[in-house]
Amino acid sequence: MSYQIKGLLYEGKAKKIYETDNPDIVIMEYKDDATAFDGTKRGTIREKGIVNNKVSNHFFKLLESKGIPTHFVEEIDERRTAVKKVEIVPVEIIVRNIAAGSLCNRLGLEEGIVLKRPILEFCYKNDALHDPQINQYHILALELATEEEVDRIVEYSFKTNQVLREYLKEVNIDLIDFKLEFGRYKGNIVLADEISPDTCRFWDVNTKEKLDKDRFRRDLGNVEEAYKEVLKRLGL
Amino acid sequence: MSYQIKGLLYEGKAKKIYETDNPDIVIMEYKDDATAFDGTKRGTIREKGIVNNKVSNHFFKLLESKGIPTHFVEEIDERRTAVKKVEIVPVEIIVRNIAAGSLCNRLGLEEGIVLKRPILEFCYKNDALHDPQINQYHILALELATEEEVDRIVEYSFKTNQVLREYLKEVNIDLIDFKLEFGRYKGNIVLADEISPDTCRFWDVNTKEKLDKDRFRRDLGNVEEAYKEVLKRLGL
Ligand SMILES: Nc1ncnc2c1ncn2[C@@H]1O[C@H](COP(=O)(O)OP(=O)(O)O)[C@@H](O)[C@H]1O
Ligand SMILES: Nc1ncnc2c1ncn2[C@@H]1O[C@H](COP(=O)(O)OP(=O)(O)O)[C@@H](O)[C@H]1O
Ligand SMILES: [Mg+2]
Ligand SMILES: [Mg+2]
Numbered sequence: 001m002s003y004q005i006k007g008l009l010y011e012g013k014a015k016k017i018y019e020t021d022n023p024d025i026v027i028m029e030y031k032d033d034a035t036a037f038d039g040t041k042r043g044t045i046r047e048k049g050i051v052n053n054k055v056s057n058h059f060f061k062l063l064e065s066k067g068i069p070t071h072f073v074e075e076i077d078e079r080r081t082a083v084k085k086v087e088i089v090p091v092e093i094i095v096r097n098i099a100a101g102s103l104c105n106r107l108g109l110e111e112g113i114v115l116k117r118p119i120l121e122f123c124y125k126n127d128a129l130h131d132p133q134i135n136q137y138h139i140l141a142l143e144l145a146t147e148e149e150v151d152r153i154v155e156y157s158f159k160t161n162q163v164l165r166e167y168l169k170e171v172n173i174d175l176i177d178f179k180l181e182f183g184r185y186k187g188n189i190v191l192a193d194e195i196s197p198d199t200c201r202f203w204d205v206n207t208k209e210k211l212d213k214d215r216f217r218r219d220l221g222n223v224e225e226a227y228k229e230v231l232k233r234l235g236l
Numbered sequence: 237m238s239y240q241i242k243g244l245l246y247e248g249k250a251k252k253i254y255e256t257d258n259p260d261i262v263i264m265e266y267k268d269d270a271t272a273f274d275g276t277k278r279g280t281i282r283e284k285g286i287v288n289n290k291v292s293n294h295f296f297k298l299l300e301s302k303g304i305p306t307h308f309v310e311e312i313d314e315r316r317t318a319v320k321k322v323e324i325v326p327v328e329i330i331v332r333n334i335a336a337g338s339l340c341n342r343l344g345l346e347e348g349i350v351l352k353r354p355i356l357e358f359c360y361k362n363d364a365l366h367d368p369q370i371n372q373y374h375i376l377a378l379e380l381a382t383e384e385e386v387d388r389i390v391e392y393s394f395k396t397n398q399v400l401r402e403y404l405k406e407v408n409i410d411l412i413d414f415k416l417e418f419g420r421y422k423g424n425i426v427l428a429d430e431i432s433p434d435t436c437r438f439w440d441v442n443t444k445e446k447l448d449k450d451r452f453r454r455d456l457g458n459v460e461e462a463y464k465e466v467l468k469r470l471g472l
Contacts, residue, residue, distance in 0.1 A: 106368045107360065107378065115377040122371070124343065132342045135371045137355040142343065 001074060003027060003082055013039065014052070014198060019085075024185075025073060026085040028053075034198070036217040038130055045216060050078045051227040052196035054236045057081055059164060059195045066163045068156050070191040071183060086183025086192050089145050092131065093153060094121040095161045096177040100201050101214075103177075112208070118161055120154060125181070152189040153182050160191065168202065171233040173211065176201035197227050237310060239263060239318055249275065250288070250434060255321075260421075261309060262321040264289075270434070272453040274366055281452060286314045287463040288432035290472045293317055295400060295431040302399045304392050306427040307419060322419025322428050325381050326361040327370070329389060331397045332413040336437050337450075339413075348444070354397055356390060361417070388425040389418050396427065404438065407469040409447065412437035433463050 003020040005027055010017045013035045018027040030049030035042050053075070060072035071083040096119040099109040103119070122139060123131045134142075136150050145153065157180055165175045178200035181193035193199075202211040211230050215223045239256040241263055246253040249271045254263040266285035271278050289311070296308035307319040332355040335345040339355070358375060359367045370378075372386050381389065393416055401411045414436035417429035429435075438447040447466050451459045 106365070107370070107374065108362070108365050116379060117373070117377045119373040119377045120371075121373070126344075129342070129344050133369060134343070135357065137353070137357070138343065141351040141353045141355045143352060 001082075003076070014049075015194070020082070024085055025082050027076060027080050028083055028194075029080045030194075034213070034216050036213065039127075041217070043216060045227065046224050048198070048224075048227055051231050052194060052198055053079050053081055055230060055234060056194040056196045058234055058236055060191070062167060063160055063163055063191060066159070068159055068163070068191055069185075069188060071185065071193075083192070084183075084185045084190065086185045086190060088125070088181055088183045088192060089149065089153070089189070090125040091134070091139055091144055091153070091182075092123040092125050093157045093180040093182070094123065094177060095119070095157050095180070096121070097161070097165065098174065098176045098201075098203075100176050118158065120157055149182075149184075149189055156180075156182070156189070156191060160195075164195070169205070172205045173230070173233060174203045174205050174208075176203055197230050202230060237318075239312070250285075251430070256318070260321055261318050263312060263316050264319055264430075265316045266430075270449070270452050272449065275363075277453070279452060281463065282460050284434070284460075284463055287467050288430060288434055289315050289317055291466060291470060292430040292432045294470055294472055296427070298403060299396055299399055299427060302395070304395055304399070304427055305424060307421065307429075319428070320419075320421045320426065322421045322426060324361070324417055324419045324428060325385065325389070325425070327375060327380055327389070327418075328359040328361050328367065329393045329416040329418070330357040330359065330413060331355070331393050331416070332357070333397070333401065334410065334412045334437075334439075336412050354394065356393055385418075385420075385425050392416075392418070392425070392427060396431075400431070405441070408441045409466070409469060410439045410441050410444075412439055433466050438466060 003025060006019040008016060009019050009026060014031055016029040020027055030053040032044050032046060032048045034045045057075050060070045064070050071086055073082040073084060075081050096103055097115060099113040100111050104111050122134050124134045125131060139145050139150055140147060168175050182189050183192040197212040200212055211226045215226050239258060239261060242255040244252060245255050250267055252265040256263055266289040268280050268282060268284045270281045293311050296306045300306050307322055309318040309320060311317050332339060333351060335349040336347050340347050358370050360370045361367060375381050375386055376383060404411050418425050419428040433448040436448055447462045451462050
């Protein structure tokens with residue numbers, strides 16, 4: 001199918017969203033811009049937009065095939081994808097299998113500790129408040145989502161973890177943690193936004209080498225190479 | 237019954253816990269010491285220990301009569317109470333009906349906003365980490381409690397809220413929020429620690445005057461008088 005691109009709907013830190021002639025469809029365009037630490041660190045990762053577009057679409061197609069409804073419609077070109085236009089639920093979901101990042105600081109855990117069970121966290125997507133951590137009761141009290149929607153989001157998040165974890169293991173990648181966003185489309189909750197080295201922590205199973213945005217956050221070098229390596233392992 | 241007091245088991249910020257000749261029973265002794273803001277503010281509230289002992293025992297008896305198992309055994313004298321010796325679950329539960337305190341800062345809410353539904357929060361009771369906010373998945377992954385225990389704790393916490401809220405309304409007090417601790421006693425979850433003006437926010441229904449530790453935290457004056465007023469309204 002072809003879509004006629006209309007005006008820019010929203011420009012975020014990593015993507016631009018364009019309206020199309022179809023009111024149910026928007027086009028996501030992935031940029032090379034990188035930010036970290038609540039937007040205080042900024043930079044560019046060459047061809048990141050291309051990697052993230054391809055990787056994310058690959059995962060969304062896989063998840064869709066496993067029964068998780070997603071916003072994915074069709075890849076347009078190497079940086080752009082047509083997705084269902086959703087009303088984003090202003091809650092970010094983080095799923096963690098292995099301790100890393102902010103969890104270690106908050107709970108005094110060593111990076112790399114395997115959690116006894118996956119941890120799911122909710123953050124209120126609100127820049128002015130710096131995306132504070134919340135729980136399901138805050139979501140209901142603030143009416144960010146209904147109880148049924150929260151149940152669905154939790155179910156899809158754990159399922160996504162299971163599917164991606166097994167899949168990545170096959171290509172020698174440990175899925176440490178990742179962030180998801182969900183939206184409402186025609187009354188139903190669907191997985192939206194992106195799943196990429198920007199929004200996940202990927203470690204090589206054997207060397208524990210980081211293949212994700214932590215290379216940019218922590219100035220570890222070989223940032224572009226790490227993104228490309230993920231693309232290669234996925235056979236893309 | 238009478239208990240022979242043995243050694244001091246633990247001295248906390250607000251209470252001392254003594255062992256007794258009965259291995260299942262400890263004596264809690266309430267002090268007048270007051271601390272706030274993670275222990276950085278310190279002071280004394282005259283006769284606070286007496287008020288808290290009486291108020292807390294009054295609430296525990298009420299809750300026990302409504303079917304919530306508690307550690308309460310018997311009041312010994314004005315500052316001391318015999319309680320079941322429990323293994324404290326290292327998770328503090330906060331239940332909120334009206335926005336106040338840290339919730340307002342975190343979520344950008346105005347103090348006094350009535351929440352659409354009560355909010356329940358979990359904090360990891362860990363001084364070195366400054367009691368970080370956690371959720372049920374952290375509790376399970378860190379094995380701080382089992383799934384069955386979490387379910388029981390949540391059930392008793394909301395029930396406590398309902399019972400105390402209705403009861404306090406009768407004496408013209410709004411229950412804004414409060415903190416609970418639970419323990420394990422012979423394999424079962426029981427409500428432990430204290431419920432007092434130290435651990436609750438109480439506002440006069442009409443004037444919204446604060447009748448709790450916020451008078452100490454925020455240097456509002458008439459601290460002792462506020463604690464005594466709670467005692468008086470409860471007919472103690
Ligand atoms: N299917 C969709 N429909 C509408 N908006 C979406 C969809 N998927 C993602 N979004 C939103 O588009 C924006 C993506 O741009 P991004 O650069 O990641 O933004 P941000 O800086 O907010 O992270 C985000 O606000 C995201 O919530
Ligand atoms: N029934 C009980 N058995 C054993 N310990 C208890 C019981 N009830 C409360 N405690 C614990 O006793 C201590 C009470 O003293 P407190 O001064 O409030 O301590 P803190 O400074 O840790 O808040 C707390 O650590 C509390 O968890
Ligand atoms: Mg984003
Ligand atoms: Mg205490």
